[in-house]
Amino acid sequence: MRLSAKIIIGFSLIIFFSLISFWVNLRLSNEVNRNTEFLTNSEAIIRNSAKIHKSIIEMQSSHRGYLLTDNEVFLQPFYAGLKELPLLFEEENKLIQGSPKQLIKIDSIQLLHQQWVIYANSLIEAKRKTLDSVHKSSEEYIDLFENKLQKEVGKKITDEISLKIKEFDRQEYFVRQIRRDNLTESITNARKATFGLSLVTLLVGIVSTIYITHLITKRISSMVNLAENISKGNFEVIHDKENDELTDLVSSLNIMSEKLKKSFLELDQFAYVVSHDLKAPLRGMYNIAIWMEEDCEKEFSDQMGKYMSQMKGRIQRMESLITALLEYSKVGRINKPLEIVDVQELVMEITDTIVPKNFKVKISSPMPAFKTEKIRLHQVFSNLISNAVKYHDSEFGKISISSKDKGIYYEFSIKDNGIGIAPEYHEKIFKIFQTLREKHETESTGIGLAIVKKIIEDKKGTIKLISEKGKGATFIFTWPKEIYQIEESI
């Protein structure tokens, strides 16, 4: 699977869970809203039913007052109620639309009230007639008074109305309690669901992020390894089983590694050709020159003898150039074995062989002993010491060698009292084929310091020169205490 697909799947999962969370929350909040709405509605219903009840009671008391006092003024609340109540009932009906039980109750209350209104009106009518005919109470009123009022017909109706309203309210309160519990529960549920889903989303996010990061890191670190190995001269390839965007990079790296390996092998082949095929004829020429000297020396004029020795000198120079060039090409490409090197011993060995008797060598500080590539360190010291000897004009030479422990590396310095090097040449002398001397001098190939610099830089060390013309020279170089190297690969 391609990496981008994996990343998209990871993000899709997160988005998917977020959507689910959002949807669940929406649903739960709807529920909460519905319950809240219902509670508000229920309060309105109770308020309304209280109004109805109050209005009915007022009508009853005004009716009673009129019958007692015969004063029409008392009837005002009765008529007001008559006008107001149908509106209140209508409103209440609207509010309890969703509850058939309560509707029935309200209907029966209204019906009872209408019955009472009919009864009350008939009493009012009869009373008025009695009041109109002076001193004589109407038979109709008496009949009503005796049969209805006395027998508490009106009271019974109003009591029933009160009872029904109470029942209605109780029912409303009961439902409201259930709804309130529902509301609390739905709020709790909403909280739980939000928490749970957020947790799941978070987990999915973390897991997919870790997985993808791990995947990419693993691949990249294997490529970094490959690149490091290539830089160390170990040309391997990665066997990549995945098939994604990074595979292209891996295969490019593999191709690079293989091409480098091939060209390094070719270089080695070239080195062999140079060492064998170029040197063989040179050796032949040298031999012939020696034979000529041996066999025909007596026939030579002085001039010819001089020419012969000049020719031999040039052949030798050519040979040492080829050797040095080969050596230069091998630095950093072919690792030498690691062994414990006593630098004191190494330096003494070098000075014994290459420093002439008229030189005084001083090792001014104790030299370390550590595990490193002995041959390379030997090359560096012998090149620098032989330079100190070579570039010298006074009768008595002085060479001073010292070392300093600088933590992860050692710093060595080689100081002489020779002819010195003017600052403008300080960089030039480290370049290949640069020699500050005349070309005919056989011992100077111009590669020595270039090899020194290449070896030191290959070891991640540095070299610098402190010198002025005529005032001697000091070469200071650093050399790491630990050298990591891999198996020789070619």
Place this chain on the structure above:
Amino acid sequence: MKVKSILLIEDDELDVISLQRVLKKMELDITLYNAFNGTEAFELLRGPNKIPMPDLILLDLNMPRMNGIEFLEEFRKDKSFDHIKVFIMTTSNDEQDRYKTEKLGISGYMIKPLNFTDNSKKNSSMDYFMHFQMNKILGSD
């Protein structure tokens, strides 16, 4: 055993001259035959104008037509050559070459010096090398 004759199988004529000079200088009564490659060597050993059996063969490895190892393989198949000592004289410092030739049976393996400036001037010539090696080979008899 006294060495009466040597067969030098070597494509570089200068090496042949060098050996001739050394043998002359050493004042030894040794006949030197030479072939420039393995095929020529077999012609000398088996051909119509064949030479008397040499006591010693000095064999170069890197030669045109039939190289040293091919020659030695062929040479070892013939039992009549068993008494002839074979020394390898080559510029090859290759482990493989040394291993292969030693397996085929040789009396010595000499590496011709390629560098001639490292040593003191006298020691580094081909003549010096030849002289030194011949002393060793003939002296060890």
